[in-house]
Amino acid sequence: MNRDTILSLPGMPPGNPSFPFGPYRFIDREYFIVAYESDPQAVRAFVPEPLEPDGSGQVFYEWIKMPDSSGFGSYTESGVVIPCLFRGAPVNYTAMMFLDNEPATTAGREIWGFPKRLGEPRLRVASDTLTGTLDYGGERVATGTMVYKAETVCPEPQDCADKAAKTQVNLKLIPDVDGSVKVAQLVAFDPADITMKGFWRGNARLDLRAHVNAPVADLPVRRVVDGKHFIADLTLPYGRVLHDYLA
Numbered sequence: 349m350n351r352d353t354i355l356s357l358p359g360m361p362p363g364n365p366s367f368p369f370g371p372y373r374f375i376d377r378e379y380f381i382v383a384y385e386s387d388p389q390a391v392r393a394f395v396p397e398p399l400e401p402d403g404s405g406q407v408f409y410e411w412i413k414m415p416d417s418s419g420f421g422s423y424t425e426s427g428v429v430i431p432c433l434f435r436g437a438p439v440n441y442t443a444m445m446f447l448d449n450e451p452a453t454t455a456g457r458e459i460w461g462f463p464k465r466l467g468e469p470r471l472r473v474a475s476d477t478l479t480g481t482l483d484y485g486g487e488r489v490a491t492g493t494m495v496y497k498a499e500t501v502c503p504e505p506q507d508c509a510d511k512a513a514k515t516q517v518n519l520k521l522i523p524d525v526d527g528s529v530k531v532a533q534l535v536a537f538d539p540a541d542i543t544m545k546g547f548w549r550g551n552a553r554l555d556l557r558a559h560v561n562a563p564v565a566d567l568p569v570r571r572v573v574d575g576k577h578f579i580a581d582l583t584l585p586y587g588r589v590l591h592d593y594l595a
Contacts, residue, residue, distance in 0.1 A: 367420065371585045372420065377414050377417075383572075395443075396519050398435070399534070411424065411426045422449075429441065440515070444563070460535050465561075485561070494553075498551075506544075512580060517535065519535075520532070548577045554569050
């Protein structure tokens with residue numbers, strides 16, 4: 349391989365890259381999000397400066413089922429998102445994610461800095477209940493339940509699409525060959541080309557259990573606010589650097 353060939357590759361490994369070039373299109377991407385109040389000090393400990401918690405004390409625990417993802421195939425993920433402010437502007441900071449798909453895990457970490465690890469998330473409809481679970485190493489660490497499509501919201505689909513387009517932020521850390529930090533950035537992106545296919549709200553419950561390698565319970569549940577369930581098509585574009593810690 350010559351230099352031009354090497355620089356034309358989308359990623360590692362060079363002989364069989366884990367993912368193609370983007371942007372990436374998702375069809376029928378299904379979300380189940382439980383909004384809950386947590387411990388403010390615990391929330392602050394998870395948020396990297398210069399981001400600031402938005403003051404609500406809320407955390408979003410989410411499951412996302414992606415049956416048709418360009419370049420990645422079909423997979424499910426589960427994790428923790430914290431509503432924050434960056435220079436006064438509202439953003440969502442991704443604190444933890446667990447997936448059952450290697451290409452999506454690798455691309456997410458290497459391109460956008462998503463805090464992804466392999467896990468065993470599942471999202472399904474059990475009788476009249478939308479049910480999300482997360483296992484790590486065969487141990488249950490999260491269970492979420494919500495009444496199934498009990499209350500339809502967003503009579504104007506575009507309003508819901510606009511809300512789903514909120515800026516997302518990740519902390520991207522990549523070491524150099526000597527173990528020192530080579531890349532340390534806050535990376536932002538805005539979901540694009542969103543088509544909302546359905547949006548529901550309803551009563552929900554969330555149970556988080558302590559696990560050293562999946563510490564979702566370190567953001568304890570004080571009070572569940574509500575549950576949201578929606579289905580949308582969207583495009584995941586490349587990101588931009590909000591803050592460079594090495595600059």
